Amino acid sequence: MRLLIPALLTAFVAISAHAEKFKLDPAHTNVQFQVPHLVVSKVKGHFTKFDGSFDFDEKSMKLDNVMVTIQADSLNTNEADRDKHLRSPDFFDVTKYPTLTFKGTKVNYDNNKPHEIEGDLTIHGVTKKVKLEIDYKGAVTDPWNNRRVAFELEGKVNRKDFGLKWNKAMEAGGFVVGDDVKIEIEGEAIAAAAAPKK
16 A cells, blocks of 8 residues: 555656646637627627636646636727726626636536536626537647647627626617627637747
8 A cells, every 4th residue: 555655646647747737828819709789780899808727738638727817897899988888887897896707617528629618707796607618729839939729619608697787678679788698719828838939
């Protein structure tokens, strides 16, 4: 038994050593959302300030410790008055709730590739379980010797589940803002231990 425990620990360390810590590269990552508007169209927006990290083993394709933090006041829908309203207590109330967070709790795999991630999404001070589909695009070493991985995430949430309930009825029927919000993340992440860019 005295010999077995150290051997098991050594094996565990050897297996875990292949996983690298990756951090989102803001210059090559888009955090976007899309919501129905006036029944017949959609409003698209994105956040410009965020950070995130995860552990990833390129050989085993194991993904773990996913954490993303978004600055709520960095939202941008390309319309200043609308953005001001979205930052107000009617919606995100960014003064009281300055961040949105996602913490991964489980990763589901398909053909040994990450296919879906389950986690806790916190918006407006409310935390709900959500699922996001993962499309892993691959890994590459850039010209500056930085190891990078690329991916796309997609999912849907109901804004009212997070207390974002403001709306107005239209005379012709329906409401100004739809309830279902589509989340899309197109990103690159860089190995935390990679050499800095030149």
